[in-house]
Amino acid sequence: MDVKAIRQMFPILDQEVNGHKLVYLxxxxxxxxxxxxxxxxxxxxxxxxxxxxxxxxxxxxxxTDQYEGAREKVRRFINARSTAEVIFNRGTTTGINTVASSYxxxxxxxxxxxxxxxxxxxxxxxxxQQAVKATGATLNYIPLQDDGTITLEDVxxxxxxxxxxxxxxxxxxxxxxxxxxxxxxxxxxxxxxxVVVDGAQGAPHMKVDVQDLDxxxxxxxxxxxxxxxxxGVLYGKRExxxxxxxxxxxxxxxxxxxxxxSTWKELPWKFEGGxxxxxxxxxxxxxxxFLEDIGMDEILxxxxxxxxxxxxxxxxxEDIKVYGPEHRAALVTxxxxxxxxxxxxxxxxxxxxxxxxxxxxxxxxxxxxxxxxTARASFYIYNTEDDVExxxxxxxxxxxxxxxxF
Amino acid sequence: MSFNxxxxxYRQVIMDHYKNPRNRGAxxxxxxxxxxxxxxxxxxxxxxLQVEDGIVKDAKFEGEGCSISMSSASxxxxxxKGKSVTDALKMSKLFSEMMLGExxxxxxxxxxxxxxxxxxxxxxxxxxxxxxxxxxEKGVNxx
Ligand SMILES: Cc1ncc(COP(=O)(O)O)c(C=O)c1O
Numbered sequence: 001m002d003v004k005a006i007r008q009m010f011p012i013l014d015q016e017v018n019g020h021k022l023v024y025l026x027x028x029x030x031x032x033x034x035x036x037x038x039x040x041x042x043x044x045x046x047x048x049x050x051x052x053x054x055x056x057x058x059x060x061x062x063x064t065d066q067y068e069g070a071r072e073k074v075r076r077f078i079n080a081r082s083t084a085e086v087i088f089n090r091g092t093t094t095g096i097n098t099v100a101s102s103y104x105x106x107x108x109x110x111x112x113x114x115x116x117x118x119x120x121x122x123x124x125x126x127x128x129q130q131a132v133k134a135t136g137a138t139l140n141y142i143p144l145q146d147d148g149t150i151t152l153e154d155v156x157x158x159x160x161x162x163x164x165x166x167x168x169x170x171x172x173x174x175x176x177x178x179x180x181x182x183x184x185x186x187x188x189x190x191x192x193x194x195v196v197v198d199g200a201q202g203a204p205h206m207k208v209d210v211q212d213l214d215x216x217x218x219x220x221x222x223x224x225x226x227x228x229x230x231x232g233v234l235y236g237k238r239e240x241x242x243x244x245x246x247x248x249x250x251x252x253x254x255x256x257x258x259x260x261x262s263t264w265k266e267l268p269w270k271f272e273g274g275x276x277x278x279x280x281x282x283x284x285x286x287x288x289x290f291l292e293d294i295g296m297d298e299i300l301x302x303x304x305x306x307x308x309x310x311x312x313x314x315x316x317x318e319d320i321k322v323y324g325p326e327h328r329a330a331l332v333t334x335x336x337x338x339x340x341x342x343x344x345x346x347x348x349x350x351x352x353x354x355x356x357x358x359x360x361x362x363x364x365x366x367x368x369x370x371x372x373x374t375a376r377a378s379f380y381i382y383n384t385e386d387d388v389e390x391x392x393x394x395x396x397x398x399x400x401x402x403x404x405x406f
Numbered sequence: 407m408s409f410n411x412x413x414x415x416y417r418q419v420i421m422d423h424y425k426n427p428r429n430r431g432a433x434x435x436x437x438x439x440x441x442x443x444x445x446x447x448x449x450x451x452x453x454x455l456q457v458e459d460g461i462v463k464d465a466k467f468e469g470e471g472c473s474i475s476m477s478s479a480s481x482x483x484x485x486x487k488g489k490s491v492t493d494a495l496k497m498s499k500l501f502s503e504m505m506l507g508e509x510x511x512x513x514x515x516x517x518x519x520x521x522x523x524x525x526x527x528x529x530x531x532x533x534x535x536x537x538x539x540x541x542x543e544k545g546v547n548x549x
Contacts, residue, residue, distance in 0.1 A: 018411060019411075340471065340472035340473055341472075342447060342449075342471075342472035342474070342531070342534065343416075343472050343473050343474075346412075346415065346528060346530070346531060347412055349530075350409075350411040350412050357447070358446065358447040358448055359447070359448040363448070366448065372448045372449075372450070372470045372471070373447060373448045373449075373472075397409075401409050401412055401416075402416075
């Protein structure tokens with residue numbers, strides 16, 4: 001994988017921040033966008049912009065073809081059986097909310113259980129809290145081991161005949177833990193539960209084959225995988241989606257409308273009320289082309305090497321505490337001695353290094369870690385070992401600075 | 407190694423308030439209590455005020471957060487203690503203007519809190535610095 005050539009495709013990386021060359025280590029929050037994605041969106045607006053699925057004019061057909069072409073591209077990317085199973089939306093949060101508002105509310109009753117983990121992002125916690133409140137079901141948690149992983153034995157013990165939904169992150173955005181989705185799905189299916197995967201940190205970084213994982217729903221966000229903000233995908237198994245009610249009602253999603261009643265379009269459009277995110281979907285298709293040109297296995301391999309490298313290098317920094325397992329995705333969440341993570345992030349920013357600080361939308365996990373906040377550096381296809389060196393150097397300088405003013 | 411950029415923000419007096427906070431703790435007896443947090447970053451403060459005849463007799467805080475939010479709470483309590491509520495609110499307004507990088511045209515003394523003027527060059531940190539002041543405003547306005 002030629003990272004140098006890849007970096008050339010990301011004009012934003014070629015700039016100075018606070019007098020230093022930018023080192024962007026916040027791709028888990030959102031990734032940067034290559035020229036091809038920016039141009040795909042621009043070309044669409046310059047040449048083909050029109051609303052989709054309505055009107056007979058030429059631009060309308062072009063826009064519709066590109067929008068539906070993007071859906072087919074996503075279908076192939078995640079190996080769904082059919083484009084009926086690929087719903088475009090705003091992102092992971094929207095996808096999980098769709099399942100929680102529609103599937104969960106229709107299928108949960110008092111005594112039923114939803115099973116999640118303490119490592120979830122708020123967007124894979126709160127929709128379930130709301131769904132169990134509305135239905136009288138209960139929300140249970142698979143406990144975390146000391147290193148921030150879960151065990152299949154716990155999953156086996158906790159999935160009972162009452163469990164209707166198991167919802168879990170493919171990859172934790174804080175710990176970097178990679179969860180064994182396929183095995184979890186097997187256990188859940190044996191008990192008749194469905195599995196909802198928060199794929200926000202999965203799909204951008206590794207090959208996702210929804211048939212092989214055999215998950216029932218998989219939600220992810222375009223903006224974390226080189227595409228624009230505002231576009232996301234919910235994959236769902238057709239037989240489940242067929243029986244679900246739409247969550248948003250209005251234009252684009254109807255079949256017939258009379259004064260008192262309406263019928264829905266077929267899948268996937270019944271879940272896409274209103275004018276869809278056309279430019280976003282076209283940008284996502286270009287992003288998938290970019291990722292597939294490199295190869296998802298190559299990307300995973302590159303990131304695994306970076307993850308090992310950063311773990312090794314951070315071990316040399318005194319007083320640093322890294323959270324999560326040894327084997328992980330390419331992100332590290334840490335605290336540096338007594339220096340508050342916001343202060344760490346401000347100091348690193350003064351050296352041109354962009355990291356995230358805060359609770360990372362995972363307050364229950366912060367509580368489990370017994371911290372109020374942490375700093376996080378996350379890596380993607382355009383990051384190098386040199387970026388890791390700059391991070392380590394920046395951390396040493398940060399320690400020096402705060403050691404001296406304290 | 408020069409840390410010019412960082413030194414604009416992290417002045418000695420700020421770090422001193424962070425390491426040795428003034429007025430940290432709880433007020434015994436009657437006091438109005440305000441809880442406030444910054445949901446985007448997790449900083450949290452509990453501020454207690456004792457107001458009598460329009461004068462802030464005592465102010466204490468507890469909380470968790472970065473050096474900017476905690477030192478600001480320490481400096482804020484120091485600044486408003488013994489002042490009238492009207493003056494405390496005036497100071498808060500001046501402090502907000504200082505955060506926007508505006509020249510302060512007033513003879514109101516804010517004491518150490520003025521050392522936080524450098525925050526205006528770090529827009530992402532303004533919310534940290536204003537948390538305690540916002541809590542104080544809420545406290546006296548709700549009363
Ligand atoms: C694990 C995880 N789940 C869900 C989300 C939410 O994604 P979005 O904000 O794109 O809906 C994120 C992004 O921050 C994430 O990292």
